[in-house]
Amino acid sequence: MDITQRLFTYSDAISLHVPGHHRYSIGSLQLPISHDMTEISGLDDYHHAEEVIADSQRRLARADEYEARYLVNGTTVGILSVIHAYKKKSHKKVAMMRNAHKSVFNALDLTGTEAIILPMTVSEKTQQYIGIGKLNPNAKWDEIGLAVLTYPNYFGETFDIRSAIDFFHQKGIEVLVDEAHGAHFDISPQFPSSSLNYQADYVVQSYHKTLPALTMGSVIHINHKSSLRREVDHYLSVLQTSSPSYLILSSLEQAHAFYRHYHDGVFHHKRQSLLHALRHFEVIEVQDPLKIMLRKTGYSGAELKQLLEQQEIYVELSNYDSVLLVLPLWHEGDTYPFDKLLLRLKRLQLEKRQPLNASQPLNVDEGFYSPVNEHYQTVTLAEGIGYRLYHALIPYPPGIPYVWPGEKLTEAHVKVLSSYQNVHGIIDGKITIIDER
Incomplete structure (x- = not known):
């Protein structure tokens, strides 16, 4: 299947991810192909x-x-x-x-x-x-x-x-x-x-x-x-x-x-309706009303993402224990399939589970970064534990390095990275570490 064919398979998908036009349903973009000049x-x-x-x-x-x-x-x-x-x-x-x-x-x-x-x-x-x-x-x-x-x-x-x-x-x-x-x-x-x-x-x-x-x-x-x-x-x-x-x-x-x-009246009304439809999740609200995180006790982020995708609802990302939604800037006259979204959310089947042993260690200390110019070698992710990285390991999205070049890879890092589907810096299961022999 080529790229064009693959894109057509998402014809009934509902977007809770970027870009902000959400499958051409927000705003009134006028972009005829004849304007490609x-x-x-x-x-x-x-x-x-x-x-x-x-x-x-x-x-x-x-x-x-x-x-x-x-x-x-x-x-x-x-x-x-x-x-x-x-x-x-x-x-x-x-x-x-x-x-x-x-x-x-x-x-x-x-x-x-x-x-x-x-x-x-x-x-x-x-x-x-x-x-x-x-x-x-x-x-x-x-x-x-x-x-x-x-x-x-x-x-x-x-x-x-x-x-x-x-x-x-x-x-x-x-x-x-x-x-x-x-x-x-x-x-x-x-x-x-x-x-x-x-x-x-x-x-x-x-x-x-x-x-x-x-x-x-x-x-x-x-x-x-x-x-x-x-x-x-x-x-x-x-x-x-x-x-x-x-x-x-x-x-x-x-x-x-x-x-x-823009006028935000429609947005806040629909957002409240969505929050009600998500009441079976743990809903995490932040300062930006466009962003919502969902958790469910005992579920990994990947599992939640999969359950939503089974209903053709696509989120921005999943991490260790949650998924991130990017809401549209709903407005009067938008064509976003909001009622269809609420209907599909009702179909979700979530069970009671025991809590996960969640762990996502983050380094908060001051540090120093210098472009790495040393020799490197390629090893498996597990083999890299205890060694300093040559290339960063970057879950994508969000595109933020989880382990930096020059930092030592730990077992805790590997556990978290294994929960992501796409990590830049891991190719065919291999990573690069600084050759310190």
Whole structure:
């Protein structure tokens, strides 16, 4: 079966995952295939925008302090561009959170940049990294020029981003916020506040994750006071395709219009109906109303995911003991099959079970990351226990390294990783460890 045939097999699937258009049922995207065009007269040039694209990007700015650029290669390219620009002008280290996306590590490796790993806090609700732990104001902050912060985490939890940005700015450190999962923030007072309100220097948002835009469609917001404006713009052209998709650009423009005119009354009404239909689960609500986690005593995340998929309900991810739902931004006139979703949820058969011996150890300590340049060898996952990793082990989604390069693999790590269906860094059951012979 080829890709096209496989996609057609999901014709009756219900989406509780990204992208934010949820199978074309949210928003009113107008994207006829005839609009897949190139830089003909009147369409402007993405890499030298002076006309219609330039005008559209000016309207994209969410605050007077920022200019915005469409990203046609996803939030990843925004992160890569900022770190490349930073490395071009500075030889200082980067400070970063442990729940940084893999693109941050890739940028550090590509540029040969060392990083200080910030202490972390772990959420009592989700058992995931959530925010920054206590920082030492007397540490060697003069060795750092850029901080990379993840806000919100993948699971919709937020922390005091304002205080974090203020702390780093007081130390003369610019701040890049990976707000990939917060493109919809500030859409109404019932949703969390964006870091754009707190003078972050660079903010990247994955419009496609929660707003009705095509996959790969993202935005970078650059503060007018940031020191790397020109360099970031240069690397955005270096690292992105020279043939940008006008369909992606158009979808981003339409998603931004959706954001500007959204009313959340229908959303909250349907969300409450959904929570009632999920009453047989343990429902974990977080700061972002779009994200919901489900648990059931005695069930692994993989089992819950399978039960839902048997009803053709597809979730964002499963982990050791839970699944994550990404809700649509329901609105008046959407075509999302909500009644069908409730009907299928009623069909679920859940039994009483004994609790699992759940364990998901997370390292919250400060640390240090340096691009690994040593020799490596390939071993099985079990054989790697006790050895330092050469390549990170990254459950995908969410794309956040669970064990970093240079860290020792433990039995507890292996137990958790075995609960994921897709782990980057494991190929045919093998991983790479640093050859320390």
